[in-house]
Amino acid sequence: xxTTWIVLxxxxxxxxxxxxxxxxxxxxxALTGEITDPNGAVVSGVQVVAINEATGERRDVVTQDNGxxxxxxxxxxxxxxxxxxxxxxxxxxxxxQVNVTxxxxxxxxxxxxxxxxxxxxxxxxxxxxxxxxxxxxxTDHEMIVNSPLVTRNYTQIVGLSPWLTLRPWVEAVAARARxxxxxxxxxxxxxxxx
Numbered sequence: 001x002x003t004t005w006i007v008l009x010x011x012x013x014x015x016x017x018x019x020x021x022x023x024x025x026x027x028x029x030a031l032t033g034e035i036t037d038p039n040g041a042v043v044s045g046v047q048v049v050a051i052n053e054a055t056g057e058r059r060d061v062v063t064q065d066n067g068x069x070x071x072x073x074x075x076x077x078x079x080x081x082x083x084x085x086x087x088x089x090x091x092x093x094x095x096x097q098v099n100v101t102x103x104x105x106x107x108x109x110x111x112x113x114x115x116x117x118x119x120x121x122x123x124x125x126x127x128x129x130x131x132x133x134x135x136x137x138x139t140d141h142e143m144i145v146n147s148p149l150v151t152r153n154y155t156q157i158v159g160l161s162p163w164l165t166l167r168p169w170v171e172a173v174a175a176r177a178r179x180x181x182x183x184x185x186x187x188x189x190x191x192x193x194x
Contacts, residue, residue, distance in 0.1 A: 042067025089113035
């Protein structure tokens with residue numbers, strides 16, 4: 001009985017700690033979307049290739065039965081997506097910008113034809129990040145050099161994000177430190193006066 005509880009506890013703990021490993025990190029982004037045919041029906045089994053245009057790194061995924069693809073844990077940068085399946089023309093979309101903590105959605109409608117024929121999407125409306133409420137920002141070298149960072153302290157870069165204020169965070173840390181210091185002082189008084 002005791003070994004059963006130990007095995008159960010270890011199993012639950014290992015499951016608990018493995019789930020965050022599957023999630024995307026704060027330094028990566030993702031691309032997702034739905035692939036349909038000209039009639040609007042979902043297409044499963046489509047080969048989706050995401051290629052980082054700067055490094056050439058390649059990630060391959062296949063659409064699920066519901067026509068959805070997800071390319072997770074992509075480093076920030078510009079990507080080219082290629083969609084191929086027998087019986088359909090290949091579709092290519094270049095210049096997709098992936099930012100940290102963002103999941104951008106790109107739905108594709110495949111045209112019927114042979115794989116040798118390619119449909120290259122040249123211009124399209126700006127992609128909106130509607131998959132999660134997370135916000136992220138890529139701070140490049142040019143922004144750092146041209147920013148008014150008085151001491152060139154890298155932690156000042158966090159304050160450049162327009163939706164972020166450091167004051168509540170600093171106050172929370174100071175409050176925790178003050179409480180900890182007061183507890184230590186009370187413990188010292190108790191031990192010295194007895």
